[in-house]
Amino acid sequence: MSTDSSRVPRLRKPKLSPTYYWMVLPALALFLVFHTVPVVQGIYYSFTDSPGYGPSNFVGLRNYAALFSDPRVIHAYWFTFLIAIVATVVTNVIALAIAIGLNSRIKFKNGLRGIYFIPNVLAVLVVGYIFNYLFSNSLPALAAKLDIGWLENSLLGQAKTAWIAIVILAVWQSAAFNIILYLAGLQTVEPEVYEASALDGASAWRTFRSITFPLIAGFFTINMVLSLKGYLQIFDHIVALTGGGPGTDTESIALLIYKGGFQGGEYGYQSANSVIFFIVIVTLSMVQLNVLRRREVSES
Template sequence: MPPRPSTRPARRRRVDPIYALFLFPALALFTAFVVVPAVIGIFYSFTNYVGYGRWSFLGLRNYTTLFTDPNIIASYGFTLGFAAVTVVVAQVIALALAVALSRRIRFAAPLRSVFVIPMVISGIVVAYVFNYLFSNSLPALATAVGFHPLEQSILGNPDLAWLAIVIVSAWQTIPGALLVYTAGLTAISDDLYEASALDGASSWKQFRSITLPLIAGFIVINTVLGVKGYLGAYDVIVGLTNGGPGTATSSVAMTIFGGFTGGDYAYQMANATVFFIVTVVISVAQLLVTRGRTIRL
């Protein structure tokens, strides 16, 4: 007869105290430089503090004012819309490039190296370079070929300036997504494609029925990371438009930082608190929607 399973509860493995010793410095630094300042900032969001001097308690006045402030509402609208458009553009292009580079083509390895160059360049440097291109090179080229819509810089057009920000942000973040997708495609066995080809499956059907389901987890990773990064966009916008024309491309991050140096410390701390809650809600919603779509290697 097989031995009867033991009914005694399993003994919990004792954790060596040395692990806590190594964990303590990082935890102490995180608490001192992240948690404590955040708690202090949230406290000041209920006051009229300007960053120095005396202050008095205002209750929820800063928060109620936020929801009727047209500049704040416009910054949220721009930030959320920009993040949604850019994450779609960046993921589609990155996935298309990854699929193309995963084929047995000549110079695939050097091309991968070229495509990741934007990832290692500072965002503010990229923004200033594209600022010059959009303000000078592109209008000059459009004038030379007689394409009137682009003879003036799109950075000065309130209706088109956001497109420049989408283009530059996507250009800078596509390499990171490309690397993730390349790793996912590499993990898919060639036998699956060979078997489907014998059954007469077209390239599109292979992509839809094999590639997409097997890299779903990688798509989730890139989408979550992309949305997180775009919601906090700051340097690219500063280098391209500085929030202009007017406040047409002013993001939430720019509004918050501008308030810190403009005497609206408490008001913008309330804005930062609300933005933190919005970001958490979006992140949790993404995780709930994508629950179960894990990476299978």
């Protein structure tokens, strides 16, 4: 039996209310003005020798070529990757352990959740200067009384120990956010699953490895990606603790771009560095996300 297609009523697309445009267009305009336009300008300046003021000349890819042979830039990338990788691993291990503890049947767990989240709402610079005093004065004084020789000198005085102090501050300040996400993930696991595991005689480690972790793998992926992205952009922690010193030994990419671009007359050069850094962060985040998602699928 054939049908006349001309008689079939066509569904009309619903018209958008003018309110929709009044809500979306201002936000879009703000996004373009304060995000897209500066990004495009930064890309343009990366092809110039602009010092950040006055006239500038177009230099093509000269800035980009110079970045790959600049020892200061190479060291800053190496140091940033070191901080980001170590801090990401330590943060997620600590946050997951604390979240599992808070999710168990312990007293005052609601109060502890609030206490653990306090570092996340504090200003990093303010907390950083407090940690600076602790590492430079309180800790050495305590070490002298306890006769701990290797701690009598400030951790911030040498490059081989300063990075450890930076990781400690970064993990202390950032772990709270990861704890909240892991707690949200743990609350999605049904209690009956743990009851069945206990009846089967599974140990705590086996329960975590075979039940808890696979069921919260999605939250683990989110935390790992956000942590690495955040730590790659580390800035305030280093400004408060070392300022990039001793010398330039603890200089991160973000701090190098700030110093060179806004204080060192290298605006065009550091704009090129910013473009490369942006590409690195996006690439690493995408690779990390794809790898961890494949792991989720393999465990499900």
